[in-house]
Amino acid sequence: MQLAVDACLEGVKKGQSPFGACIVQGGQVVACTHNHVWLDIDATAHAEVCCIRQACRQVGSVHLTGAVIYSTTEPCPMCFTAIHWARIERIVFGASVEDARSFGFNELQISNATMKDVSGSTIDIAGGVMRDEALAAYQTWREQSGKAY
Amino acid sequence: MQLAVDACLEGVKKGQSPFGACIVQGGQVVACTHNHVWLDIDATAHAEVCCIRQACRQVGSVHLTGAVIYSTTEPCPMCFTAIHWARIERIVFGASVEDARSFGFNELQISNATMKDVSGSTIDIAGGVMRDEALAAYQTWREQSGKAY
Numbered sequence: 001m002q003l004a005v006d007a008c009l010e011g012v013k014k015g016q017s018p019f020g021a022c023i024v025q026g027g028q029v030v031a032c033t034h035n036h037v038w039l040d041i042d043a044t045a046h047a048e049v050c051c052i053r054q055a056c057r058q059v060g061s062v063h064l065t066g067a068v069i070y071s072t073t074e075p076c077p078m079c080f081t082a083i084h085w086a087r088i089e090r091i092v093f094g095a096s097v098e099d100a101r102s103f104g105f106n107e108l109q110i111s112n113a114t115m116k117d118v119s120g121s122t123i124d125i126a127g128g129v130m131r132d133e134a135l136a137a138y139q140t141w142r143e144q145s146g147k148a149y
Numbered sequence: 150m151q152l153a154v155d156a157c158l159e160g161v162k163k164g165q166s167p168f169g170a171c172i173v174q175g176g177q178v179v180a181c182t183h184n185h186v187w188l189d190i191d192a193t194a195h196a197e198v199c200c201i202r203q204a205c206r207q208v209g210s211v212h213l214t215g216a217v218i219y220s221t222t223e224p225c226p227m228c229f230t231a232i233h234w235a236r237i238e239r240i241v242f243g244a245s246v247e248d249a250r251s252f253g254f255n256e257l258q259i260s261n262a263t264m265k266d267v268s269g270s271t272i273d274i275a276g277g278v279m280r281d282e283a284l285a286a287y288q289t290w291r292e293q294s295g296k297a298y
Contacts, residue, residue: 042202043211043235044193053191062192062298077268078230084257085227085298086192108233108268118267119226119257149211149234 001092001130004070007034008047008137014039017105017149018072018134018141021047023055023088025067031055037149047071048079052086063087072134073100074127077108080115083123090124094134103138104148150241150279153219156183156196157286163188166254166298167221167283167290170196172204172237174216180204186298196220197228201235212236221283222249223276226257229264232272239273243283252287253297 001022008020011034022032031054036045048071056062068090069075069083074097083091091112101107112125150171157169160183168184180203185194197220205211217239218224218232223246232240240261250256261274 037211041205041209041211043205043213044198044201044231049193049198052193056190056192060190062186062190064192076230076234077264078227078234081225081227081230081257082193085225085255106234108230108264108270110264110268114267115226115257115259118263119259121257 001070001072001094003029003032004072005094005130005133005137007032008072008134009140011035011047012137012141012144012146015144015146017146018137019047021051021069021071023051023064023067023069025055025059025064030058030064030067043149044078046076046079048075049082052082056086065089068092070129072130072137073097074112077110077115080112084121088123090126092126092129094129094131095138096127099131099135099138103142106149150219150221150243152178152181153221154243154279154282154286156181157221157283158289160184160196161286161290161293161295164293164295166295167286168196170200170218170220172200172213172216172218174204174208174213179207179213179216192298193227195225195228197224198231201231205235214238217241221279221286222246223261226259226264229261233270237272239275241275241278243278243280244287245276248280248284248287252291255298
């Protein structure tokens with residue numbers, strides 16, 4: 001998670017939104033990056049989606065079986081479902097979707113727990129890990145007049 | 150929707166999965182493409198996500214306000230939420246998520262109607278448009294020994 005926070009802060013320095021993610025498979029970091037929505041002019045370029053794209057290409061497979069994704073904020077339903085498609089087995093996140101909403105992001109109101117309950121997903125989820133560090137990144141982003149989407 | 154079906158069939162010819170999408174904004178087609186999961190080695194490269202990426206870059210904005218997306222199959226929750234983030238106002242789809250499951254795709258069991266109900270989204274949704282043509286593309290894909298993911 002420290003690597004995800006570092007990627008998040010690197011993104012904030014570049015004027016990006018305060019989100020970072022890191023994917024670990026077989027004890028190895030296979031991808032780690034920040035949100036690229038503004039940089040790439042791409043509404044889908046959330047940190048988790050960018051990280052999955054990198055990881056798939058890195059390992060040469062569309063399935064990242066057994067992998068864990070660390071995300072500074074709870075994945076939105078787009079990212080939750082991207083994680084499902086990639087066969088990632090565990091999500092560890094810091095701040096919540098509600099925290100992201102409180103900073104102005106136009107999140108759909110569905111937690112990962114609800115997505116799991118409603119969809120039949122068997123993914124393992126752990127939240128609140130290094131939430132303080134994730135929230136500090138939002139504060140830095142806000143002080144730099146970061147724009148929510 | 151005919152353009153989305155055409156893109157879908159073009160993808161199937163190239164060995165891709167049987168999904169196509171087209172985005173129209175202000176009476177203009179701004180993007181139209183097929184699923185690229187196998188081609189790009191990218192679990193997130195569904196037709197709708199690829200189409201949103203193209204459209205955002207085409208119009209130079211992460212928001213596609215007022216746009217309509219035509220998709221040969223009901224968007225999965227990843228694509229539904231990508232559509233939300235892109236501020237697309239209407240989804241028109243052909244086959245259903247259940248149809249995709251019946252052809253072996255590992256879909257989460259959430260319809261767009263459920264996603265809308267649970268999330269507070271205000272998007273407009275119309276399904277079953279040219280479903281027969283969408284299902285015919287699945288059949289062609291199956292005859293070519295297409296692999297589901």
